[in-house]
Amino acid sequence: MFALRNTVSNIFQKRAFSASASQATKVAVLGAAGGIGQPLSLLLKLNNKVSDLALYDIRGAPGVAADISHINTDSKVAGYNPTPEGIRDALTGAEIVVIPAGVPRKPGMTRDDLFNTNASIVRDLAKACAEHCPEAKLLIISNPVNSTVPIVSEVFKAAGKYDPKKLFGVTTLDIVRASRFISQVKSTDPAAEVVPVVGGHSGVTIVPILSQTSHPDISGEARDALVNRIQFGGDEVVKAKDGAGSATLSMAFAGARFADSLLKAAEGQEVVECTFVESPLYAKEGVDFFASKVTLGKEGVKEIHPVGQINEYETELLKACLNDLKKNIQKGRDFVKSN
Template identity: 60%
Template sequence: MVKAVVCGASGGIGQPLSLLLKLSPLVDDLALYDVVGSPGVATDLSHISTKATVKGYLPADDGLKLALTGADVVVIPAGIPRKPGMTRDDLFNINAGIVRDLVEGVALYCPKAFVAVISNPVNSTVPIAAEVLKKHGVFDPAKLFGVTTLDTVRSETFTASVLGKSDPAVFKIPVVGGHSGDTIVPLLSLASPPVSIDGAKRDELIKRIQFGGDEVVQAKEGKGSATLSMAHAGFRFVDSILKAVSGQTGIVENTYVYLPGVAGGDAIKAATGLDFFAAPVELGPSGAVKVENILTKASDYEKGLLQVAFKGLATNITKGVDFIVAPAAK
């Protein structure tokens, strides 16, 4: 029996993500939590003829406790969306508090669950989650993930478009670093199958992958951000976790993890000076099995992009850690 929880289930990401989880044959029990609307979303989804039972919870009457108790995987898309002109860091003050409070619930009610953080800015909210779990003495680095899968999805889609290929799924592209602007570094030189994109086309492609979220915000004329594509990406990552838990092997996803706590992470930390970093991670029944250090294989051009990413990530990570360990400075 697998219980999945979506925290922020009534939002623009939460609703389609909950739908995808309801459709998954790997989910038996689906709990939806939000400050408003979650019972309605749950009732709607409960009419779908798949095996997962669905129930919605609100903050009243110990709703968070009831939603999280017994959870195997907790997905957190809760928070406010980006608006025109906002960066992911602009979201920090509101979303940081939301993630802190939800992860407090995880620490209290389902400390052994896998936690997949979607709430932006991921570069900072994952360190917040880690510090909260540390405070409660239940931090397992192998079970905490920042969902950067949308960067992977965009890299596959946009690369296929540039090359005139009809099926983006044929591409496997490592996307490392973080999940915001120029902290996102697609390593096109390591794509499989190999791709050859140079000069201005390469620069334009990388910029589009890095700032694809802005494209959606602008196209929605300020009335929304990337929700449907993010829901797909979030489900893709959670589905990989569930498959790994069920015993499937060889599953690798790009994801943002705490390096010192995952095999292979020390080498990346030594190269970057960072505690958190997105890279290809092998998943297994216990979570992150190994993070692949592919940075030495990057092209000289990509190594230049990485240097920029390292600086941005250092600031983002410190901001997240300080939100918990030095709250007066936030």
């Protein structure tokens, strides 16, 4: 579960990773010079499963690449400028593309406030991916994920290149927060806490399933406060940074962890992560993208797991989630149709 943390700690135990420890794998980061992109790129440089790291942004990517290329792991790093040739070269041959590009959330902004700017950015990057690396697995971090993932799907459908098994909305930060926050309530080791978080990746669409944890006894005001903190943990960071940014470092960790899980799956391991994908679970309710436990395989999505048994309180949370999520998904689709 926390293999990425082990990856980071191993860097202090070994001077460099062996190039033979993993097959050659190219990972591209689009938005690599941003608040999420820089620490994410650093963490990917520490991952011995990455042999070729391609960094792209509208400015600064070559500088970020030069900086982290000095780290003594055996992966190749290159930075690319915002030209047609630059994004082509960054994406060609990539097996995984991580997209954190976009503007950060500021105090008073909701994820929906980010929509118009980030939707255009994601649309254009998706077009480039469909052209230059249509077989790559795409990891969407750019908010609002509930809408940007459907945007990417529509772009790929229009290009005749869509494979739902290879498109992921990264909701791993919700999992990371939930395990940390519940450990603070119960005074336990966060690494030992497993908290399924389903639904989407904003506000009430984030549904932590506390009844399926080791602490189903959490109830009343303590439960309400914990759920609210998991759902709106991003606001806590935005407020604390006082206008200087949003949850960039924790999001970078979460993105790197999910990328690591996909890299493990590509090598034949079966890994289960909660992630926002095209899903049949609530398609009858008009919600055809949904985050739940997903078994990852070599081709991407191997198996989508149902939410499972939930209590009455969580049933109400799920109802509120589905209502908002349906609107968020449609908003992404409508954007592509209009633009």
